[in-house]
Amino acid sequence: NAGVMQNPRHLVRRRGQEARLRCSPMKGHSHVYWYRQLPEEGLKFMVYLQKENIIDESGMPKERFSAEFPKEGPSILRIQQVVRGDSAAYFCASSPTDTQPQHFGDGTRLSIL
Amino acid sequence: QKEVEQNSGPLSVPEGAIASLNCTYSDRGSQSFFWYRQYSGKSPELIMFIYSNGDKEDGRFTAQLNKASQYVSLLIRDSQPSDSATYLCAPKTGSYQLTFGKGTKLSVIP
Numbered sequence: 541n542a543g544v545m546q547n548p549r550h551l552v553r554r555r556g557q558e559a560r561l562r563c564s565p566m567k568g569h570s571h572v573y574w575y576r577q578l579p580e581e582g583l584k585f586m587v588y589l590q591k592e593n594i595i596d597e598s599g600m601p602k603e604r605f606s607a608e609f610p611k612e613g614p615s616i617l618r619i620q621q622v623v624r625g626d627s628a629a630y631f632c633a634s635s636p637t638d639t640q641p642q643h644f645g646d647g648t649r650l651s652i653l
Numbered sequence: 654q655k656e657v658e659q660n661s662g663p664l665s666v667p668e669g670a671i672a673s674l675n676c677t678y679s680d681r682g683s684q685s686f687f688w689y690r691q692y693s694g695k696s697p698e699l700i701m702f703i704y705s706n707g708d709k710e711d712g713r714f715t716a717q718l719n720k721a722s723q724y725v726s727l728l729i730r731d732s733q734p735s736d737s738a739t740y741l742c743a744p745k746t747g748s749y750q751l752t753f754g755k756g757t758k759l760s761v762i763p
Contacts, residue, residue, distance in 0.1 A: 571749070573749070573751075575751075575753075580755075581755065582657070582741070582753040582754055582755040582756065583697070583741070583743075583751075583753040584753070585750050585751065585752070588749055588750070595749075596749075596750070599750075631696060631697070633751075635749075638748050638749040639685075639748055639749070641687060641699050641702055642687075642699075642751060643699060644689075644696040644697045644698070644699075645696055646695065646696045647696055
């Protein structure tokens with residue numbers, strides 16, 4: 541039974557480029573959450589999605605960041621015009637309902653040159 | 654601002670001893686509490702969760718919750734070197750959002 545799958549594991553971008561991070565939830569899970577972990581910091585909630593719906597994006601910066609979870613395919617976190625401060629580990633988690641425990645993927649380490 | 658405080662450590666314990674990890678939280682509305690283990694460069698792995706005041710045991714792990722004191726702890730009995738990791742406390746605020754502490758780094762000395 542595959543866990544939460546994230547790709548790529550590592551992503552290097554130059555300032556001004558776009559970064560696309562993908563997340564496939566565990567089988568049977570329809571709730572997806574994105575968190576960001578800056579160096580020496582705790583994980584911070586970014587956005588919560590269900591299929592085709594953004595439920596809560598209160599933790600996501602208003603500009604340059606967007607997220608989607610289409611009817612078919614993985615959830616995608618998109619960062620446009622990346623800056624050095626976007627360098628972090630981005631983790632996706634999923635759960636079968638919003639009240640049940642969240643299980644995390646291995647994360648995408650984003651480095652901005 | 655919802656805050657979760659953990660002693661950053663490192664907490665060093667000898668192999669076979671009990672490791673005690675503590676966490677305080679500011680949001681009185683938190684109803685469920687999760688402990689995750691994170692090895693360096695890896696993903697957080699769910700260890701325990703607790704909803705009610707008191708103790709909950711699972712194998713070598715015991716979670717303790719005191720909502721009146723806004724305090725949650727994790728005890729690891731018979732600590733093993735493989736338990737060496739960072740332990741993250743995460744109350745759930747609202748129905749779904751986890752608020753993480755910075756974690757306590759545990760080192761189990763053989």
